Amino acid sequence: MRRQGPLYPPQRQALTAIDGAIALLAVLLVVQIWLLTAALEGFLAGHHRVALPAAIVSGVLFAGCWALYRLIAGLDRRGRR
């Protein structure tokens, strides 16, 4: 049964954990945006060799973002129980 009133301490803890995960997610995303900008700049300058390492690192960052999202979804499910 869902609660309708104010948040209880365990729920608040879950919310804090989610906030932390979102902050980390934002940091990863900023790094990924910078990476794409740098890779594009290199590509347009004729440095085609940067594309492969940039794509690999970007994939790793995306995997990290996805893992954090799964963590957030798990916390969300537990916190709303």
Place this chain on the structure above:
Amino acid sequence: MSREQEREPLWREEVSIFAADESYVGRRQFAKFLVLTSLGMFAGNLWLLAKSLLRRPAPRLPAVPVARLDELPVGGVKAFSYPGPNDPCLLVRYAPDRWAAYSQKCTHLSCAVYYAAESRRLACPCHHGFFAVEDGRVLQGPPPRPLPRIALERRGDRLVAVGVDLQGGEEARA
């Protein structure tokens, strides 16, 4: 009751009518947005990788005679076009047995560079960018990249332009 039946329908998870759940829904939606943006960045990098792998080989450029060896005095400059008529270049004799040729377009905003013999540098008058005459590297100012270098070959008593080196990027040669 199976696990599938235990789960709330999607619309109930996404559109909560309970105030206590609202902060969870908002945060989860925001996290989803961030992850989708991350996926977009990854797709952009994959696109760059595909463009790099599928690019065509650099075109073969013609060999074009530029000057005779004795045509320029030391410190002398000759303007020419290479590889096309709309690609202005400069040939510089900066030492008795040293010649170098570069694209005349500054890599900042394509102003025409000139050779400043007294400082032995190629200079862009628009934003005071300077390039080394020996290799075209940026010495000072806003240009982000070295000047594209024209590859030269000695053929008899002539200097012949045979390719363009983007200095770290693609190189096309005759």
